[in-house]
Amino acid sequence: MFTIHDVARKAGVSIATVSRVIHNSPNVLSETRDKVNAAIKELDYSPNKLAQNFRTQNTKSILVILPEIGNTFYTDIIAGIENVAFASDYNVLIVGSRGNPVLESRFFSMLSEKQVDGIITFSASLPLAEMEQYAEQYPIVVSCRYFDKTTLPNVTIDNEKASKDLVNYMLNLGHKKVCYLAGPSDILIYRDRLKGYLTALTTRNIPIDQNLIINCEPNIQGGYDAIRKLLNSNVDFTAVVACGDTIAVGAIRGLSSFNLSVPKDCAVVGFDDIELSSLFSPSLTTVRQPQWQIGTRSAEQLLDLIQGNKPAAYNEVLNYELIIRESSGEYIG
Amino acid sequence: MFTIHDVARKAGVSIATVSRVIHNSPNVLSETRDKVNAAIKELDYSPNKLAQNFRTQNTKSILVILPEIGNTFYTDIIAGIENVAFASDYNVLIVGSRGNPVLESRFFSMLSEKQVDGIITFSASLPLAEMEQYAEQYPIVVSCRYFDKTTLPNVTIDNEKASKDLVNYMLNLGHKKVCYLAGPSDILIYRDRLKGYLTALTTRNIPIDQNLIINCEPNIQGGYDAIRKLLNSNVDFTAVVACGDTIAVGAIRGLSSFNLSVPKDCAVVGFDDIELSSLFSPSLTTVRQPQWQIGTRSAEQLLDLIQGNKPAAYNEVLNYELIIRESSGEYIG
């Protein structure tokens, strides 16, 4: 492994000149530049990144914290982030927090340890105060999940309104008894989606039945367990609104384990439009988020922060889209 | 941001002593240790990781290259890797290559740039020669995907045998016309799985029908497209063996788009046992790989390499398990 000194010696110049050539400084004679480049090529030299990082105190890489890797919802988001980051020569590193605060705290400490220049997090298992404290000192963008009134920059959709639209769609189909499968209430987007459900019902003067609101883990198993619990309790309902597609898929499985078919015996809708949603049987009626755009905007905001600018909009709200497919069924009068 | 000098000054000791305390060196008086720890606490000091990395020329972090993030198959593998890595105080960073050699090459260059201490890759879009060249200089473990005769350390199952077992199971059910949905042939495990199919048929003296072997992209859409192409061509078959669960799910969807039900009209089996497999309807008969173990063994091999040891086994072959569920149906005589 050669160093800048080796190159300097071989080219017969000083290390300062080699450094200038490496960084395309304009103040170098073109013949000097050629000599240096020749030496670099001959030695197959490349700068020691660790030394560069140390000297400049940055790493040109950003960290993306996902609640879990292995969720297709994030695929296009990551692609969007990478698109922006790579263009500015930043590396994108990904980790999964599994909702574990200890793990997540460890990831955030990568900021103070200068292991990464900034963080985009889709998780939020840390207390708000701690996150805000980090955000004061380091570039952080929170996406898809966020907190009540905070100054943390975030990129998201209007979850409450989207959820309300979705529930209204079901009510317009004629459903009166609509079950809601809610996600962990400590996560604001799940609270917002639940709020959308409540608002939609209230607006129509449909009484809220707490028995129809079930909390569950936001995955296939969670939806499966929740709906079976509900079916065992003999509560009456004709439709299920899940706060996420994986939950909806689990719910459909749970219904069919009771020999109930979707949408004939019960309508089911989800949220997020994951890859599976269009390919599951029945295909899922759901809400599509602009994933690519969420990714690009998050990355752009983060790079702004890294460059020391304040992003244009701290709370950026993007558009969503209602996707009507088989699982919501027809008008039932 | 305080440095080791600030701590030393506050504690009234030298920076060497502070360093000793930080690294739990035994040769420190316990009262000195207390003084230093008090100063560290008071200043909320933590060592500058960039300086540490530079000084030691390692980063205590390893990189995991996935073909794509957003595939649940890797969830437990990552958990296994993290379990081992965290125990040795290594960070685990994840990236997705999307089968893009340019991207993957960029990731491997993180080794020469000393951004990470080693790589576990589940992708393999780079030429063998290039990978081996890296492996000569840096710690690299290839898992789940590998190359023909190579010295690259790898952890995997016997894909050919597993595939053969799976096909044999279908043949024992009475199937004679078994369609095979193959993955990209440049990836050895997909070639191996295809080989298992061919071997199983040949052993039983069942002639190979090339029309029954379809290449497809290894995802839901790929399976869907492939089976519809086959159905449109009017070839006769009673069972489908897919080289992966996502393909199998797509195939089932494709069959039902032709009003064919699984397993009644056609049996379908997959490979990998992803989360969806047990929860899809019909649930998938498949081959389960020991994901957690793949993760832990890969990480252990990599840490061995990082420590300068040669791993015990360069080619580590783990056990698999045939999982019989609904999609393969009953004996059809």
Place this chain on the structure above:
DNA sequence: TTGTATGCGTTATCAA
């Protein structure tokens, strides 16, 4: 048990 001093490879300041 503790302190002094050196060097890791680079960037950047300042002088020539």
Place this chain on the structure above:
DNA sequence: TTGATAACGCATACAA
């Protein structure tokens, strides 16, 4: 346009 040199924060060999 170029070179000499300091400094970044830490680990560690060696001396005390």
